[in-house]
């Protein structure tokens with residue numbers, strides 16, 4: 099896999115990003131666009147974008163896309179993939195979207211082993227609505243709705259949804275990666291590539307959880323955001339392959 | 348083709364398959380379970396898609412996904428489940444995606460009961476979900492009409508790129524009658540607008556987020572023009588014994604059938620009653636009611652609710668004629684004799700003949 103210096107063909111040109119400086123969404127969009135090109139998938143892809151900061155993903159990704167209601171991405175993806183099993187289907191979701199309001203859709207699409215790929219951006223907050231607590235917020239994390247820090251007594255504990263679905267027979271590949279360093283970004287691309295291959299080979303459900311910086315709502319600069327991923331977020335959500343059942347299928 | 352003796356719920360399903368429906372998504376709820384079961388038995392093994400979803404919310408979003416690819420898609424439920432589908436129906440309307448949603452109504456609010464009722468009229472005809480949109484609503488009055496209107500609903504949905512609801516009730520769903528089904532559709536025109544993946548062409552997206560208010564307003568007016576067209580072209584109703592009528596009863600679905608029984612009784616008593624049966628609840632057959640006020644000044648609305656369609660009748664002819672109402676909510680099924688007595692009393696009272 100060689101990195102290209104040219105503009106990826108599935109990334110729209112002449113668009114101004116709406117993402118904040120240091121945001122992880124743009125990095126993952128770029129990785130997705132590169133892989134759709136390198137794996138020759140973009141022409142036969144339908145993507146589903148979420149309600150969340152990535153709601154405008156279709157402004158950047160030059161593929162057919164449909165926008166989901168908050169949390170419903172994997173239900174829409176199910177409808178698309180069942181109606182058109184010949185297409186490559188992608189659901190892109192945030193942590194509030196995928197592990198709060200869309201928990202049922204996430205769990206059951208995974209359990210059915212739907213043959214699509216989920217890209218799960220875990221930035222430990224609700225980015226779009228202004229930095230409220232997410233199911234993935236870590237203990238003591240200050241957010242606009244946990245101003246004193248997340249307290250297990252009243253707010254519960256960080257939800258490890260990818261670990262949960264990784265246990266399902268229907269989930270063929272699950273990995274957690276991070277965007278905190280260039281090395282981690284390269285691994286992120288590798289993980290998404292494996293997830294895409296899982297779908298191309300018709301082996302079942304694949305999901306990649308990406309620990310992703312949200313400097314704006316974390317109220318940190320970009321460098322500190324990356325350090326916070328390494329020193330705090332990653333401690334709660336360790337990186338690595340959570341399941342790989344490709345050989346068994 | 349011969350007639351088949353079949354229940355309403357199975358008829359919804361069989362007619363949908365004949366109309367070219369290839370994808371069904373749904374969650375079990377009484378009194379419409381036989382519909383999904385029929386789809387499970389007959390759709391998959393013919394190359395179609397049947398998914399028993401984790402909830403009605405998931406089902407309607409699966410409908411969105413499949414409809415976006417251009418497939419003919421259906422979901423069905425009963426009252427509580429239809430509430431959960433409202434989010435998705437708003438998105439279908441906004442995206443301008445065709446889909447058919449069947450509501451086999453039961454008593455409510457809340458879990459209510461599993462007996463036939465007509466309490467979801469407001470929800471069905473007033474949009475139900477959020478935002479500025481309308482949903483065409485068809486109300487079958489017999490099992491044969493379930494077949495015909497289900498078939499029609501897919502055409503309307505495609506022609507106007509809109510979700511279409513069929514509003515039945517537990518009685519309609521469970522009744523068995525002989526039905527002559529329409530021919531199975533062999534091929535359907537290509538849907539140019541559908542998402543098919545970009546191939547060698549430009550990419551496309553479907554979004555309901557419209558941050559620019561002027562653009563959102565344009566979209567709202569565009570939808571409204573479409574709804575106006577639907578109102579102009581698709582309003583449907585049946586007139587029963589209205590030629591010489593001096594009393595007009597207005598009822599749809601199950602109550603319309605009961606009303607027909609009642610009309611035959613009161614005609615024996617010498618009262619010339621007839622029935623106006625709205626087949627489309629939205630668009631509501633306003634004009635015919637207004638025309639009828641030229642010759643008739645007594646209208647009786649009859650529903651298995653506390654009075655919901657009643658408001659549409661009042662909006663149509665309020666001030667132009669007398670309107671009275673007989674309702675039995677909660678899953679109680681009124682009898683023709685009961686309703687005949689009501690009509691008889693109303694008639695006598697209006698004539699000043701009250702005993």
Ligand SMILES: Cc1ncc(C[n+]2csc(CCOP(=O)(O)OP(=O)(O)O)c2C)c(N)n1
Nearest residue numbers: 149150151168192193194195223224225226
């Ligand atoms: C039904 C519904 N409830 C609430 C919202 C408001 N809302 C939009 S995005 C969002 C949370 C987004 O957080 P996340 O999924 O983590 O994505 P991020 O912005 O962090 O990438 C919320 C609550 C909505 N659009 N729809």
Ligand code: SF4
Nearest residue numbers: 117118121151225312
């Ligand atoms: S708020 Fe956070 S997630 Fe949203 S664009 Fe800004 S940095 Fe990214």
Ligand SMILES: [Mg+2]
Nearest residue numbers: 192193223225
């Ligand atoms: Mg988030």
